[in-house]
Amino acid sequence: MAMSAISSSWSCLPPLVSKWPASCCRRDPVSRGVVRGDRVMAALGQCGAYADQLLIDAEKLVQTPEGLSDVEAAAIPVAAMTAWQVLQVADFDLSGRRVLIHGAAGGVGSFAVQFAKAAGAIVYATASTKSLPHVRALGADEVIDYRHQTLEHLTGDIDLVVDLVGAEVLDRSWMLLSPGGLLVSIAAPDVVSRAPQDRRAVFLSNRPDTALLAAIAEQVAAGVLRSTVAEVVGFYDLPSAIERNRTGHAPGKIVADFAR
Structure with missing residues (x-):
């Protein structure tokens, strides 16, 4: 079986725990x-x-x-089904659109990069330094080292933000959305309430x-x-x-x- 990260507040009966087993x-x-x-x-x-x-x-x-x-x-x-379903939330054709994937090196992120590229999107992806080659090999158009690079150059340009990380990543992502853009998160259940008034957001449960x-x-x-x-x-x-x-x-x- 494969493991996925889970919230510390999640409780399950044995055998052991996994929110997304x-x-x-x-x-x-x-x-x-x-x-x-x-x-x-x-x-x-x-x-x-x-x-x-x-x-x-x-x-x-x-x-x-x-x-x-x-x-x-x-x-x-x-991982794969979640990645597919995240991209399907978008109410627009991804061909030619700019998609930013946070956490692109993980299980879900790796599939999301591939699905987005197959749909014709221009894919931006964040990852750690050691994971940059892996994400590039998946086909991302631009890979951003989140530890050493900023996202300001994408301000107002991103049609779809895929948040697989949560936490402060959300706060840095709102300004990146284009008019009519959408942020989809699997990591922040409160994403809709946290969204600025002029920004669209969806929380996806696999x-x-x-x-x-x-x-x-x-x-x-x-x-x-x-x-x-x-x-x-x-x-x-x-x-x-x-x-x-x-x-x-x-x-x-x-x-x-x-x-x-």
Whole structure:
């Protein structure tokens, strides 16, 4: 399963915690062409992916495409679907539009850069110094080191801001929006109330979509999309991995493999 950062105020029942869990496992029968023994993947849409066995509605299962390892597959569901859904919130065609993605090196951000470029957008992306090459390789038109560079040169030019970070990033982003521009956040639930009167904002909560997941998985398997795994950890490394996930880590997703 892959890990996502969660709010410290979030509470879940065992097995362990994940606001946006993803799983990839071998399970029993059943629908959408899935039969006993198939390798499958799913986005649960609930807590409980920190386990080596899961009970899950068969309708949520998608066959893992040939050519994808279980580790690679685990990094796809939540990150890729969230990235796609964030961009779909925009009520305008992204072709030729200027899109700024905060946190572009992470699991969601990496997919968002690729989806935005595929839609014809001009993509600006923020990342840490060590992650700049990764984000450039994904196709971003301009990559900004948020630790050493400012965003003032984009003032009034950005049609869509994708906020995957929250905190003070929001305060620096309002001035960047063009007239009619939109800011979409997955990291700040209060983004709408924080928006200045003349700015538009939306908070997005990811929703599982099995058909979308199947289509995305096929694109990754075909090499059209890249899925990046930052590191693979075992069960006993989960606490330290969760902390790294909160504070920043190498580009991509951290994946837990209980067989390690």
